[in-house]
Amino acid sequence: MLRRDLLKLAVQGGAVLLPIGPSAWAAVGESLAAAPPRLVVIFLRGAVDGLSVVVPHADDTYYAVRPSIALARPGVDGGVLDLDGRFGLHPALAPLMPLWRAGQLGFVQACGSPDATRSHFDAQDYMESGTPGRKSTADGWLNRLLGVLPPDPAGSASATRAVSMGPVLPRICAGRNSVANVPLGAAAGKPTLLDRPQVAEAFGRLYGGDDALSRAFQASRQSHQEVMRSMNGDSLEREMQAASNGAPLPNGFPDNAARLATLMRNDPRVQLAFMDLGGWDTHANQGAASGQLANRLGPLGQGLSALATRLGPVWNDTVVVVMSEFGRTVRQNGNGGTDHGHGNVMWLLGGRVAGGRVHGRWPGLDDGALHEGRDLAVTTDFRQVLAEIGERHLRLQDARMAELFPGFAFRAPGAAQGLMRA
Secondary structure, three states, X not given: OOHHHHHHHHHHHOOOOOEEEOOEXXXXXXXXXXXXOEEEEEEEOOOOOHHHHEEOOOOHHHHHHOOOOOXXXXXXXXXXXXXXXXXXXXXXXXXXXXXXXXXXXXXXXXXXXXXXXXXXXXXXXXXXXOOOOOOOOOOOHHHHHHHHOOOOOOOOOOHHHEEEEOOOOOHXXXXXXXXXXXXXXXXXXXXXXXXXXXXXXXXXXXXXXXXXXXHHHHHHHHHHHHHHXXXXXXXXXXXXXXXXXXXXXXXXXXXXXXXXXXXXXXXXXXXXXXXXXXXXXXXXXXXXXXXXXXXXXXXXXXXXXXXXXXXXXXXXXXXXXXXXXXXXXXXXXXXXXXXXXXXXXXXXXXXXXXXXXXXXXXXXXXXXXXXXXXXXXXXXXXXXXXXXXXXXXXXXXXXXXXXXXOOOOOOOOOHXXXXXXX
16 A cells, blocks of 8 residues: 555544554654553453453362362462462462552452353454444444543643554554554664655655645654654663563563553653453463463563553553453363353552452352353443543543443442542
8 A cells, every 4th residue: 555545544534643663653642741540451362261360269169160270279389379368360470469469450350241242253342342242333442432531631632642552453442533553562663764864855845735644744753753752762672671681571562561661651641552462262271370371471460560660650640451352161171271251350450440359249150150051250341340440540521431331331339349549
């Protein structure tokens, strides 16, 4: 596709884009503002096994139905890290325990979508649109959230109020509001062809007018320069080398989480951020304290810990949500794994979180309590969690909440039961 054609699509679609890496585009608005409340959403595609993330170690049924993949009780080699006497954290997530002890990490058990589909595609679509069971919703809830946020203190409609880390804009970010696309990996802060003076000058002449296409290019050019400054302004590479102490990271998430933190810390306009991670569909060889799932949870925990550390004081105004399309079966299957289920666990991290608690109504794992006789039931709608974050953290009014999750009746909890600190 020609650059001019792509820019036309960007203007028509409400996005202002500029290449800041080999396969991604980004945009930044005009002026810096005071640091707003932040929200980061991490989506685990493939349906992570929530019963192995926050383990009901006090429930004997858990051990009876998972003879080879159940995680041992606390105090045993490879056992879970006790949270509250009932639930324990997977040992691969040990880097998150300081946040739990600080009251900055919490979980909502038996959480999920009221729609009972076991299709990854449909379930992800419903969770990203925020309208379970409705395929006709055109936009994603994170894009709608961008449109109902209280006004930017600086009065700017900056595209960097929302960023998506990855090569393609996901369903959750699709819609009429502009979302910046930032590449993963070291390319996010590296110069591109347009940073060469002769090329920049040529494009400047080509798009030097006052038409919509030229204005889009000019805004995007400025966006690129500001994103570069934000990501490279504090010697990110030197920071990461020092923090790693020469040890290679198991995959890219810790690096990308650190880059996102640098961007958010350096640019107070960035209020919403999204990143997704795949590989959670553990039908076989799921493992317990070690194995396929542990190998994925390890870098996830490292990355979330890095995000908290690198955000510095911004962490106090940040909420991180980790979600997945559905949970997995309570019983293990014949391949040492688990199949598509229903209820799951939702993770909440940040300075505003009422952490140190496992929230939600636990239905238990007895046969009579299971969804369709096989899955953890859903007792908390995922939209209830997100809506409370919207009300308590992002300061949304009730009328705006109805726009964010149409058809959903949000119930404001009492202060003692809330997910957010007052």
